[in-house]
Amino acid sequence: MLTPGDLAPDFSLARLDGTDWRLDEEVVGGPLLLAFIETDCPTCRLAIPYLKRLAEALGANRHRVVVVSQDGDADTRELVDTYDVGFPVLLDVDLETSRTYDPPSVPALFLVGQGGQVEFSGVGFHKEDLNSVAERMLSGLGLPVRTVADLDDGAPLMKPGCTSRHLELVGSLEAGVSPEPIDLLPERAPRASRLELPKDEDPYEYCMNAGFSPFLPVVPPTAERVDAFLAAISHEPDRVVGLVPPCYGPATIEKIAANAVMAGCKPEYMEVLIPVIRAACDERFNLHGVQATTHAATPLIMLSGPAATRLGFASGAGAFGNVARANSSVGRALQLMMANLGGALPGGIDMSALGNPGRFSYCVAENHAESPWEPLHVELGFGPEESTVTLFAAGGLTEVSEHNARTGAGVLRTIAATLSMVWSWRRCGRVDAVVVLCPEHVATLNADRFSKSDVRDFLFDNTGVPLRAFDHDGTEGTQLRETYEEIVIDDEPHYRKFSDPSQIKIIVVGGTAGKFSAVVGGWLTGAEGSQTVTYPVKW
Amino acid sequence: MSTLVNPLDERSSDGQSPAPRLDSLEGKTLALLDISKPRGKEFLDRLEQILKERYGVAEVVREVKSTYTKPAPGALIERLGFVDGVIEALAD
Structure with a gap:
C-alpha cells in the first residue's frame, strides 16, 4: 500500500458518466482525496456520508473528493443514487489502479498533495482519520476547518473494512487482467501421481x-x-x-x-x-x-x-x-x-x-x-x-x-x-x-x-x-537523497x-x-x- | 518395491517459444518498457535516441511498470500488442 512520501502513480479512469478522469490533471491547484470502495462493503457505505460532508465543506472544491469504485457500473450507480453522491465517482473495473495503490482493505483513503505525493493513507473507517484529512484539505485551501465526523454521533469511532477486491482471489479473475488468465482460487486440484521406486535403486x-x-x-x-x-x-x-x-x-x-x-x-x-x-x-x-x-x-x-x-x-x-x-x-x-x-x-x-x-x-x-x-x-x-x-x-x-x-x-x-x-x-x-x-x-x-x-x-x-x-x-542511495x-x-x-x-x-x-x-x-x-x-x- | 507420492508441480508445462526475432530495426515500431528502477527515464531517453539515429527505428512507444518487483499488468501488455518489438529495460 502506498504510504506518505510515496509519489502517487498517475492513472486515468472513466467517471460514472463515461468521461475520462486523470490524476495529473485533477491534482493541479490543490489536494485530492482518493477513496477506494466496494459497493457491498458495509464499512464503505458507513464512510460515504462523511465523505459527502467533507465535499460539502469544500464547496467549490468538492470535486477534490474522489471515490474509486472497485465494482461495475450498475452496482456503483445504485450506491451513488442511494447516497445522492455529488463528487466524482470513478470505475476501476479491471482493478489496475487498486493494484497500484494496493490497499489491503477498503475503504482506503489516499490524500494526494498537489505535488503528487501521498500525504496520508489509511484503511478502514476511522473518524479521527477523516477529521484529520478534512483539516488538512480545508486549511490547505484556506477554507474554515470543520469536523466532518462527530465522535458522538452514534456511529462507531472505527470499523474495519473488507478485503480490497484486488486481493480477493476470486475477484481478480476479470478476463483480460492477466496475459495468461489463471484460476487464482481453485478449490481442488488433481491428486498427486504415484511413482514406483525401481527395484534396487537407492x-x-x-x-x-x-x-x-x-x-x-x-x-x-x-x-x-x-x-x-x-x-x-x-x-x-x-x-x-x-x-x-x-x-x-x-x-x-x-x-x-x-x-x-x-x-x-x-x-x-x-x-x-x-x-x-x-x-x-x-x-x-x-x-x-x-x-x-x-x-x-x-x-x-x-x-x-x-x-x-x-x-x-x-x-x-x-x-x-x-x-x-x-x-x-x-x-x-x-x-x-x-x-x-x-x-x-x-x-x-x-x-x-x-x-x-x-x-x-x-x-x-x-x-x-x-x-x-x-x-x-x-x-x-x-x-x-x-x-x-x-x-x-x-x-x-x-x-x-x-x-x-x-x-x-x-x-x-x-x-x-x-x-x-x-x-x-x-x-x-x-x-x-x-x-x-x-x-x-x-x-x-x-x-x-x-x-x-x-x-x-x-x-x-x-x-x-x-x-x-x-x-x-x-x-x-545518493541519487535518492532528496x-x-x-x-x-x-x-x-x-x-x-x-x-x-x-x-x-x-x-x-x-x-x-x-x-x-x-x-x-x-x-x-x-x-x-x-x-x-x-x-x-x-x- | 515402494511407492512414492510425487511432490512436484505436475501441471503440463507447454513450452512457449520466443516470438520470431526481427531481421532489422529499420522502420520498426519498438516499445521501451521502463521497469521503474531509479533513473530509468534517463537511460531510456538515450536508448530511444540511439535507436532512432543509429538504427532507423521509425517510432518508439514508452510504457512504465509501476514496480520492477512484480509482473507487468495484463492491460499494459495488451496495450503493447501492436508494436514490432519490446525492450524491457533496467537502470540503477
Missing part, C-alpha cells in the same frame, strides 16, 4: 535425481508416510491451500504433506505449514519477487503463541540454528515447496546473486518466557490464546554484540548502528528489518522501563546515516534510515546467556516490494 538418490531436492537429500515421500500425514488432518488431500508463485503450482494438502515428509516434519506440523503456505501465497508478500530477485531475500518464518511451544519450536538458545526438528523441518518444507511447486530453482527463476543460508531453513519462534512485553501475535491484534505465523522477506542475520552498555539506551544505540547498514549504507526510506532482541538485552531494556513501542520509537529516532557519508557521488528526511542524532545531521517506525519489526529470541542481539535486513518493503504478512494458526 531411494535417497532416486529423490535427488528425480528433482525432488537436487541440493540436499530428503526423506523419501513414501505413500505410507504421506498417508500418515493425511490421516492427522481433517482436510481432503486434493484441497488447494494456495498457488505458489512464481509458477503458481497448486499446494494441495497432499503436496504439502509430501514435501513436509521430505523435509523431516512430523504430521502435527501440518497445523503450522498450512498457514505458512497461505502467507507465502498472499499477494502482499510478493513471493514472485522474493523468488526471482537477485537479492538474497527468502521468507523468514516467525511463530508466536502457544502453538509454537506445544509443537516443540525452539525460541531459546540457538533458535536460528540446527536446534529443533520443528524449526528445521518446517522452514525446509517451505523452501522445498517454493522450488517444487513455485518453480524457483537457483540459476533459473531464482536469480539470487549470493543465495542465503536461510534458503535451507529459516524459522524461529518468539521466546515469550523471556519477554516482559506483549508477544508478537498480541501486538498484531490477535488474542493471547491464539498463535500466528509471520513471514518476512529476509536477508542474512547480523549479530550485534553489546556486553558493556548498562542502560537500555546504550544497548539500542549499538543496535541502531547495525540497523543503519540495512540494505546498503546510504539507502534510506523504503527499507525494513527485524530486530531480534536477546533476553539479556531485553532485561536491560525492561529495567529501564522501555516498552516494545518505546524500543521501536527509540530505534526509529536514532537510526540514521550521517550526511558526511554522502560526500561521494555515484554511490547507491527524498530523505534530515534529523539530528548525537548533535550530528543525519538522514533518517526508516520512513516509518512500522518498518522496524521486533521479536525476542535466544538463550539467557550472551548479550548478542541481531538485525535481519529485509528486501524492498511496501506495496512495491514485499509486505510482512501474518496468518493465524488454525484449521
Whole structure:
C-alpha cells in the first residue's frame, strides 16, 4: 500500500458518466482525496456520508473528493443514487489502479498533495482519520476547518473494512487482467501421481535425481508416510491451500504433506505449514519477487503463541540454528515447496546473486518466557490464546554484540548502528528489518522501563546515516537523497534510515546467556516490494 | 518395491517459444518498457535516441511498470500488442 512520501502513480479512469478522469490533471491547484470502495462493503457505505460532508465543506472544491469504485457500473450507480453522491465517482473495473495503490482493505483513503505525493493513507473507517484529512484539505485551501465526523454521533469511532477486491482471489479473475488468465482460487486440484521406486535403486538418490531436492537429500515421500500425514488432518488431500508463485503450482494438502515428509516434519506440523503456505501465497508478500530477485531475500518464518511451544519450536538458545526438528523441518518444507511447486530453482527463476543460508531453513519462534512485553501475535491484534505465523522477506542475520552498555539506551544505540547498514549504507526510506532482541538485552531494556513501542520509537529516532557519508557521488542511495528526511542524532545531521517506525519489526529470541542481539535486513518493503504478512494458526 | 507420492508441480508445462526475432530495426515500431528502477527515464531517453539515429527505428512507444518487483499488468501488455518489438529495460 502506498504510504506518505510515496509519489502517487498517475492513472486515468472513466467517471460514472463515461468521461475520462486523470490524476495529473485533477491534482493541479490543490489536494485530492482518493477513496477506494466496494459497493457491498458495509464499512464503505458507513464512510460515504462523511465523505459527502467533507465535499460539502469544500464547496467549490468538492470535486477534490474522489471515490474509486472497485465494482461495475450498475452496482456503483445504485450506491451513488442511494447516497445522492455529488463528487466524482470513478470505475476501476479491471482493478489496475487498486493494484497500484494496493490497499489491503477498503475503504482506503489516499490524500494526494498537489505535488503528487501521498500525504496520508489509511484503511478502514476511522473518524479521527477523516477529521484529520478534512483539516488538512480545508486549511490547505484556506477554507474554515470543520469536523466532518462527530465522535458522538452514534456511529462507531472505527470499523474495519473488507478485503480490497484486488486481493480477493476470486475477484481478480476479470478476463483480460492477466496475459495468461489463471484460476487464482481453485478449490481442488488433481491428486498427486504415484511413482514406483525401481527395484534396487537407492531411494535417497532416486529423490535427488528425480528433482525432488537436487541440493540436499530428503526423506523419501513414501505413500505410507504421506498417508500418515493425511490421516492427522481433517482436510481432503486434493484441497488447494494456495498457488505458489512464481509458477503458481497448486499446494494441495497432499503436496504439502509430501514435501513436509521430505523435509523431516512430523504430521502435527501440518497445523503450522498450512498457514505458512497461505502467507507465502498472499499477494502482499510478493513471493514472485522474493523468488526471482537477485537479492538474497527468502521468507523468514516467525511463530508466536502457544502453538509454537506445544509443537516443540525452539525460541531459546540457538533458535536460528540446527536446534529443533520443528524449526528445521518446517522452514525446509517451505523452501522445498517454493522450488517444487513455485518453480524457483537457483540459476533459473531464482536469480539470487549470493543465495542465503536461510534458503535451507529459516524459522524461529518468539521466546515469550523471556519477554516482559506483549508477544508478537498480541501486538498484531490477535488474542493471547491464539498463535500466528509471520513471514518476512529476509536477508542474512547480523549479530550485534553489546556486553558493556548498562542502560537500555546504550544497548539500542549499538543496535541502531547495525540497523543503519540495512540494505546498503546510504539507502534510506523504503527499507525494513527485524530486530531480534536477546533476553539479556531485553532485561536491560525492561529495567529501564522501555516498552516494545518505546524500543521501536527509540530505534526509529536514532537510526540514521550521517550526511558526511554522502560526500561521494555515484554511490547507491545518493541519487535518492532528496527524498530523505534530515534529523539530528548525537548533535550530528543525519538522514533518517526508516520512513516509518512500522518498518522496524521486533521479536525476542535466544538463550539467557550472551548479550548478542541481531538485525535481519529485509528486501524492498511496501506495496512495491514485499509486505510482512501474518496468518493465524488454525484449521 | 515402494511407492512414492510425487511432490512436484505436475501441471503440463507447454513450452512457449520466443516470438520470431526481427531481421532489422529499420522502420520498426519498438516499445521501451521502463521497469521503474531509479533513473530509468534517463537511460531510456538515450536508448530511444540511439535507436532512432543509429538504427532507423521509425517510432518508439514508452510504457512504465509501476514496480520492477512484480509482473507487468495484463492491460499494459495488451496495450503493447501492436508494436514490432519490446525492450524491457533496467537502470540503477
